[in-house]
Amino acid sequence: MQALDALLNRVSVPRLVEPAPTAEQRQALFGAALRAPDHGHLQPYRFLTVEGAAREQMGELLAEAAQMQEGEVTEAMIDKARNGPLRAPLVVVVIARLQEHVKYPKAEQLLAAGCAAHGILLAAYAQGIGAVWRTGELAYSKHVANGLGLAADEEVIAFLYLGTPQKEPRVAEKVDLAQFVSAWPGNA
Template sequence: MDVLDALRNRVSVARLSGPAPSAAQREQLFAAALRAPDHGQLSPWRFLTIEGAARERLGDLFAQALAARPGEVKADALEKVRKSPLRAPLLVVVVACLQDHPKVPHQEQLLAAGCAAHGLLLAAHGLGLGAMWRTGAMAEDPLVSKGLGLQSNERIIGFVYLGNVEGERRNPRALAVEDFVQPWNEAALS
């Protein structure tokens, strides 16, 4: 698949089925992710793969985190969050590994890890797989971070759900470039 075609036509796919990507496909997915912009060659990312019964354990961790929040949590909300990792045969937790560096601020490292996640999505599209990048409250929850073994300098960028496209892949919505790009008018500074 042509890279420009992949960039223009990649869409998020919410309905995913098994099997999980093969070892050869994973090699290609992660090789693409590792080509993200990387100022200072810090490689400020790592990836956790979650599949099989580990998805159920992640769902239990999500439910535990939700139940630990202040206030009453309804049983249906707990069940929904518990089942959320089962939406795909493979989840990849994209983790930003922030390092103190005199020329590369944490913000840039977070963006680099986000680019690595985008690389996973593009590679999945190129391989004919479906993918969905999800964040939400669980990506910010300290109990989830601890349960996943993250260090104090690490942040969850997102959960990338991977599998086979179930049904028809939707077409991307049309966006007009001119609605988002304009020349800078330095006269506005006066």
């Protein structure tokens, strides 16, 4: 697949089934992630793969975090959290590792980690792997961060769900670029 095809046509694929990406496909997924723009070469990201029974354990961790939320928490909310990781055969947790640095602010590091996540999505699309980026407020829970073994300078920025598309992915909708792009006329 041509790079521009992946960039212009990638779509989220939320309905995923077995099999998960192969070891060879994962090499390409993470290789693409490591090509993210990275000012200062800090590599401010890392990844956890969650599959098999570990998805159920992650679901329990998310359910516990859901129960700890403020406000009304329903059984439906807890069940949704518990079943979330079971929606795909592989969940990749994208973690930003934000470092104090005199020259490279944390905001740039966070963007680099986001670009790494996007690289995984593009590489998945290019290989015919279904993928969708999900987070939600539980991704930012201290309980979830602790349960996943994150350090104090780390935070979850994405749960990437990957697998085989259950059905043919939709076609990317065409967008009017003029709604998003304009020329700056400079100071008059």
